[in-house]
Amino acid sequence: MLVRLVVARCQIDYAGRLTAHLPMATRVLMIKADGSVLVHSDGGSYKPLNWMSPPCSLKEATVLDEGGVERIEWTVCGAKSDDTLRILIEEIHHDSRHELGIDPGLQKDGVEKHLQELLAEHPGHLMPGLSLVRREYPTAIGPVDLMCRDQDGVSVAVEVKRRGEIDGVEQLTRYLELLNRDPLLAPVRGIFAAQEIRPQARVLAGDRGITCTVVDYDALRGLDDPTDRLF
Amino acid sequence: MLVRLVVARCQIDYAGRLTAHLPMATRVLMIKADGSVLVHSDGGSYKPLNWMSPPCSLKEATVLDEGGVERIEWTVCGAKSDDTLRILIEEIHHDSRHELGIDPGLQKDGVEKHLQELLAEHPGHLMPGLSLVRREYPTAIGPVDLMCRDQDGVSVAVEVKRRGEIDGVEQLTRYLELLNRDPLLAPVRGIFAAQEIRPQARVLAGDRGITCTVVDYDALRGLDDPTDRLF
DNA sequence: CGCTTGATCTCGACT
DNA sequence: AGTCGAGGTCAAGCG
Numbered sequence: 001m002l003v004r005l006v007v008a009r010c011q012i013d014y015a016g017r018l019t020a021h022l023p024m025a026t027r028v029l030m031i032k033a034d035g036s037v038l039v040h041s042d043g044g045s046y047k048p049l050n051w052m053s054p055p056c057s058l059k060e061a062t063v064l065d066e067g068g069v070e071r072i073e074w075t076v077c078g079a080k081s082d083d084t085l086r087i088l089i090e091e092i093h094h095d096s097r098h099e100l101g102i103d104p105g106l107q108k109d110g111v112e113k114h115l116q117e118l119l120a121e122h123p124g125h126l127m128p129g130l131s132l133v134r135r136e137y138p139t140a141i142g143p144v145d146l147m148c149r150d151q152d153g154v155s156v157a158v159e160v161k162r163r164g165e166i167d168g169v170e171q172l173t174r175y176l177e178l179l180n181r182d183p184l185l186a187p188v189r190g191i192f193a194a195q196e197i198r199p200q201a202r203v204l205a206g207d208r209g210i211t212c213t214v215v216d217y218d219a220l221r222g223l224d225d226p227t228d229r230l231f
Numbered sequence: 232m233l234v235r236l237v238v239a240r241c242q243i244d245y246a247g248r249l250t251a252h253l254p255m256a257t258r259v260l261m262i263k264a265d266g267s268v269l270v271h272s273d274g275g276s277y278k279p280l281n282w283m284s285p286p287c288s289l290k291e292a293t294v295l296d297e298g299g300v301e302r303i304e305w306t307v308c309g310a311k312s313d314d315t316l317r318i319l320i321e322e323i324h325h326d327s328r329h330e331l332g333i334d335p336g337l338q339k340d341g342v343e344k345h346l347q348e349l350l351a352e353h354p355g356h357l358m359p360g361l362s363l364v365r366r367e368y369p370t371a372i373g374p375v376d377l378m379c380r381d382q383d384g385v386s387v388a389v390e391v392k393r394r395g396e397i398d399g400v401e402q403l404t405r406y407l408e409l410l411n412r413d414p415l416l417a418p419v420r421g422i423f424a425a426q427e428i429r430p431q432a433r434v435l436a437g438d439r440g441i442t443c444t445v446v447d448y449d450a451l452r453g454l455d456d457p458t459d460r461l462f
Numbered sequence: 463c464g465c466t467t468g469a470t471c472t473c474g475a476c477t
Numbered sequence: 478a479g480t481c482g483a484g485g486t487c488a489a490g491c492g
Contacts, residue, residue, distance in 0.1 A: 003259055003273045005236055007329045017470045018341035026331045028234055028261065033273045041334035042234045042264045045284050045487060049337050051277040053470080083470075094329060098238045100257045103272035106280055110249035112483065142481090162483075165466095167398050171482095198465080248485045278472055284485080314485075343468065373466085393468080397481090431480075 001101060004031040007094035012039060012050050016083030022050055024090060031058060037076050037085060055079035063088070110217065116145055116160045118220040119193060123148050125220060126158060126191055126213050144175050148191075155179070155188040164194030164212065169204045176210075232332060235262040238325035243270060243281050247314030253281055255321060262289060268307050268316060286310035294319070341448065347376055347391045349451040350424060354379050356451060357389060357422055357444050375406050379422075386410070386419040395425030395443065400435045407441075 006029040012022040022039070027049070030038040034054035041049050056078045063073045065088070072092075076085040116135065123130040129151030137147035137157075146158035157179060159172035172190050179188040190210040192201070197212050205212050237260040243253040253270070258280070261269040265285035272280050287309045294304045296319070303323075307316040347366065354361040360382030368378035368388075377389035388410060390403035403421050410419040421441040423432070428443050436443050 001273050003238075003271075005238075005259065005325075007234075007236075007331075014470075018339055020340070020470080021338045023335045025334050026329075027334065028236070028329070028331070030259065030261075030271065032271075032275075036276070038271075038277050040234075040261065040269075042232050042331040043267075043285075043334070045267070046269050046277075046279050046282040047471085047487060048277050049334065051470080053276050053472090054274075081470095094236075094327060096325060096327075098257075098259070098325060100238075100259070100273040103256050103258065103274070103280065104254045107252045108249055108485095109251070110485090167401065167482095170398075170401050200466080245485080251485085276472060277470095278486090282485085284487085312485090339470095341470095429480075 001033045001099060002097045003033065003100055004097045005029075005094065006031070006092060008092045009090040011088045011090070013086045014050055014052075014084070016078070016081060020050060026093065029087070035076065037074075037087075039087075050085065052076040052078065052083065052085045056083075112160065112162045115162060115195065115215065115217060115220075118217070119158070119160055119215065120146055122220060123158075125215065126193055127156070127211075130156060139175060139178055141174055141178060144179070150189075155185050156191055157188055158191045158193055161192075161194040162196075164192055164197035164201045166198070166201045166204055168192060168194070169201050169208065169210060172205075172210060173208050176208075232264045232330060233328045234264065234331055235328045236260075236325065237262070237323060239323045240321040242319045242321070244317045245281055245315070247309070247312060251281060257324065260318070266307065268305075268318075270318075281316065283307040283309065283314065283316045287314075343391060343393045346393060346426065346446065346448060346451075349448070349454075350389070350391060350446065351377055353451060353454055354389075356446065356454075357424055358387070358442075361387060370406060370409055372405055372409060375410070381420075386416050387422055388419055389422045389424055392423075392425040393427075395423055395428035395432045397429070397432050397435055399423060399425070400432050400439065400441065403436075403441060404439050407439075 009026045011024040014020040028040040035057045036054040037052045038048040039050040056076050058074055058076045061073050062070050065071045072089040074087040120132055120135045123132045130148045133147040135146055136143040144157045145160040148156040150156055157175050159168055161168045172192055176188055176190045180186045191213055192205050192210050193213045193215050195215055195217055202212050240257045242255040245251040259271040266287045266289045267285040268283045269279040270281040287307050289305055289307045292304050293301050296302045303320040305318040351363055351366045354363045361379050364378040367374040375388045376391040379387040381387055388406055390399055392399045403423055407419055407421045411417045422444055423436050423441050424444045424446050426446055426448055433443050
């Protein structure tokens with residue numbers, strides 16, 4: 001389990017699902033224990049300029065460049081795919097190896113699942129008088145996030161998203177279409193709940209008679225019993 | 232323009248759109264010139280365990296930990312958002328800085344745009360006798376990738392994807408619905424073209440009367456005039 | 463500047 | 478193994 005950090009002037013060619021080329025320049029190369037390679041420049045975001053995903057293997061060789069000069073070349077080949085990454089090195093500025101050990105991993109809080117849980121506990125936040133029938137209500141085409149009833153006993157299907165986009169409305173539409181075929185349930189209304197709803201999604205929902213509700217996660221969390229939470 | 236590479240035993244807390252925590256362990260920290268930070272473990276893919284996107288600023292301070300020992304703590308704050316990344320360092324194994332300069336950037340070939348261009352030049356590949364009316368045919372809900380006519384003069388709307396999935400079929404369905412309301416165009420048929428089509432997408436397309444066509448990018452590229460291409 | 467769409471998406475969960 | 482949905486998605490292109 002060793003990570004290798006290299007800073008080098010290099011030129012890179014990738015061939016796989018697409019073809020890509022990086023001209024000669026100085027970059028950071030990170031080689032992980034599984035042979036995977038990350039090519040970073042100074043800037044951009046967390047995404048490398050180029051990379052090779054594991055499982056893969058790295059081979060080092062010396063080749064002659066156009067000028068007849070001996071150069072180091074790394075060839076990284078995907079173990080399962082036919083992806084290849086060729087790194088031609090002109091000059092190495094830094095080269096070090098480090099033992100890291102196994103990482104205990106990341107603990108997360110605040111994703112869609114938590115939003116759904118909170119709304120299941122406080123359905124009245126979506127609409128006054130709304131009560132939960134069940135979470136993950138099963139249908140033939142997948143589970144509805146929240147199945148509820150309003151104060152008049154009318155069924156309400158709720159689709160929960162962190163960010164409400166057009167395909168979330170399509171999804172809820174398919175559920176409503178199916179649920180409304182069931183005479184024991186029909187009529188079923190729809191609520192599209194999200195922390196943020198895109199304009200196009202809002203328009204499409206309106207067109208389909210679906211109510212859009214923007215949810216305040218922090219406010220909901222405030223209502224929640226803090227002893228239940230991880231943080 | 233300096234990149235800083237640090238290998239350190241550290242513990243990390245992130246608070247922003249979600250909350251995340253990394254227990255104490257040895258990791259690679261990459262600090263770019265814009266203050267952005269990447270936290271990598273040995274393994275995983277190109278995505279860091281945790282990170283901070285630019286624009287942001289890093290501050291170094293000494294704090295006392297639970298045992299009363301002096302520790303280095305980095306606090307990275309987003310310039311526009313209220314995201315914060317707190318890195319508590321127990322031990323530094325490596326620390327170096329490197330001048331990289333500006334990267335010339337990545338040249339790509341083989342993405343959806345190229346596939347659409349090639350199909351626009353060779354519509355007969357999708358169906359014998361098909362001819363192009365126009366690329367990016369405008370509608371009220373967005374442009375149709377390719378608008379064509381078959382050998383009988385019937386309109387055919389083509390949606391091009393690199394990988395054909397269910398939402399691509401939904402997209403084409405919306406276009407067809409709209410286009411078929413236009414008496415000058417109707418009836419309009421649909422072709423869903425991709426290098427790879429997922430089974431569920433294929434089923435949904437079949438259900439909607441949409442033809443699925445798997446496209447061979449390399450074969451198409453072979454037909455194409457190589458002098459037009461970048462590579 | 464905001465919005466929409468593609469991505470060598472990655473990653474996890476579930477069948 | 479394949480499929481599906483979420484993401485602190487990121488990043489490019491367009492209005």
